[in-house]
Amino acid sequence: MVGPMPGGHTINTQILRVTDTRSVWIATIAIPLLLLAPAFWNGYPLLQWDTGGYLARWYEGYLVPSRSTVFGIYLHLGERSGFWLNLGIQTLATLWILQLVLRVLGLARPIRLIAISLVLVLTTALPWLSSMLLTDIFAGLSVLALFALVLHGEKIATLEKAALVAFTAFAAASHSATLAVLLGLCCAGWAVRPWLRRQLPLGGLVQGSLTLAAGAVMLLTANFALSGQLAWTPGGYGVPFGRMLQDGIVAQYLRDHCARQNLKLCPYREQLPPTADDFLWGHSMFNTLGRFQGLNDEMGFIVLHSLAEYPAWQARAALTATADQLAHVATGEGTNGWIPHTYGIIERYIPAQLAPMRKAKQQRWQLDFTAINRIHVPVALASMLAVALLFGHGLWRRRRDDFTLLAGTVTLALLGNAFICGVISGPHDRYGARMVWVATFVVLIAAARALAKDDADELLSP
Structure with missing residues (x-):
């Protein structure tokens, strides 16, 4: 009978170290x-309908709805490189x-990172988001960054932590929906901290909250620098108004009140388009009545009063929109050849x-996501279900380990993203796709x- 080789564990450890050293270089280059494979295949960074609005911020010197000046400056810095720098x-x-x-979860072997990334x-x-000139790549990354910063800040070196703070603040400043999701996660952290004092350090929650405050200051500063206005990025009531129009609430409000109120939209109450996109971005009466500048006050009036007058309808519409948004996860919405504004x-x-x-x-209309979404959509839906399970x-077993907290963070982020985007803007595949890949990451x-547990048991066995 042959026994275990003397020094076998040492030999195994040395082999792992050599393998990991090689894998670091492979991961750094290959991932x-x-x-960037979609951008290389395309021959140019991928563009989207909204890209032009961000690009224009540096040049036009005024604020427009839902277009962050922070992200606009970021894009401007990469112009000379053809945006490959971005x-x-x-x-x-x-x-x-x-x-x-x-790394903070104790799973930082390079070969594992390569496999998960592949x-x-x-x-x-994920590769389509990272190959695109749009804020969406930062939505999911910022959720993971905030998780690491708040729960595991003590494991991160000071310089890297400073970079993490700057990254998270920038992501929050790049889009109001991203900031809202991160703010919701911080609020949830403060709410459950009395039961999770050991897992949720006070210093981490304070640091995470201050990081989001820094993102808000970053946005206000950029807005002032480019436009001379110390103001938040506009958008106001136009986006939720569009969603209420799509749900039929605006039409009902006009039918109920046009006999007594002199509203600009009253003459058009029977001609309202069926969707928010048609109203805000198509050829509708919105353009005739002066767009945001001409209709913002009236849209705000209708939004606030319809919330008060139809609370049950609004609640049902909000729940429906949230559920609908959770199912909208297809890749590629708005990334095709028809983006005239960006051009x-x-x-x-x-x-x-x-x-x-x-x-x-893309500009030759050779980009088609049909086949891609035959894989992406079922993977996304299955991942959301799996991460929630x-x-x-973990809750059922009363586990408070790092992985359960990560799964909880991502579950809340998915629900928060669906609520914020679905209720305010209306369900869109783009809003789901930019966040749902994080659920797949958690499942992996x-x-x-x-x-890793099986490998550790095998390594320690005689």
Whole structure:
């Protein structure tokens, strides 16, 4: 009978160290290239309908609804590189945040990071988000960043923590919905801290809250620098008004009140378009009546009064919109050849980019997400269900470990994102796709933890 080899554990450890050293280099090079694969294939950074509005902020010098000046400045810094600098930042930030979460959970082997990243690239919207000139890549990354900062700040070196604070603040300033989701997570943290004092350090919650405050200050400062106005990014009542119009609430309010109130929309009450997008961004009476500048006060009046007059209807509509948004997770909404506003902004302000942009496959209508979504949509829906079950299982077993808290954080982020985007803007696939890949990441972490336990048992066995 042959016994175990003397020093066998030492040999195994040395092999693992050599393998990990090689894997670090592979991960550092391969993962960013995989994340940029859609942009390389396209021949140019991917564009979206909203991209032009952000690009124009540097040049136009005034604030427009839902277009962050912070993100506009960020895009402007990459113009000379054809925006490849921006994509490089996005992919490196993605690599950093993914490995940081694995590291704070004690799963930081490079080969594991490579495997998880490869699955995310093949089955989720992540590479399409990181290859696109849009705020969406920062929505999911900021949830993971806030989790690491609040719950595991003591495991992170001072310089890296400062970078994490700056990144999270920037992400919060890039889009109001992202800020709202992060703020909701912080509020939830404060609410449950009396029961989770050991797991939720007071210093971490304070630091996370101050980081979001810094993001708000960053946005106000950028708005003032570019427009001379110390004001929040406008958007006001237009977006929720559009959602209420889509639900039929606006039409009912006009029918009930136009006989007694002199509203600009009353002559058009029988001609309202069926969707919010048609009203706000199509050729509707919204343009005739002066768009946001001409209708903002009236839209605000109708929004506030319809909330008071139809509370049950509003509640049902909100629940329906939230549930509907959870099911809207397809990749690629708004990323096709029909984005005339973005083309117009590039032609007007960045003409040097016209030639390479026009050569891209997207601008030649060669981009089709049908086949991609046959994989992405079922993976996304299954991941959401799985992460909710993982969180529920942890609660049932009364576990307060790091993984249960991560699953809970992501579950709340998904619900918060669905509520905020669905209720205010109306359900869109883009809003779901930018967040749901994080659920797949959590499911892969669960698999990695199970495999790591099996590997540890095998390594320690004689």
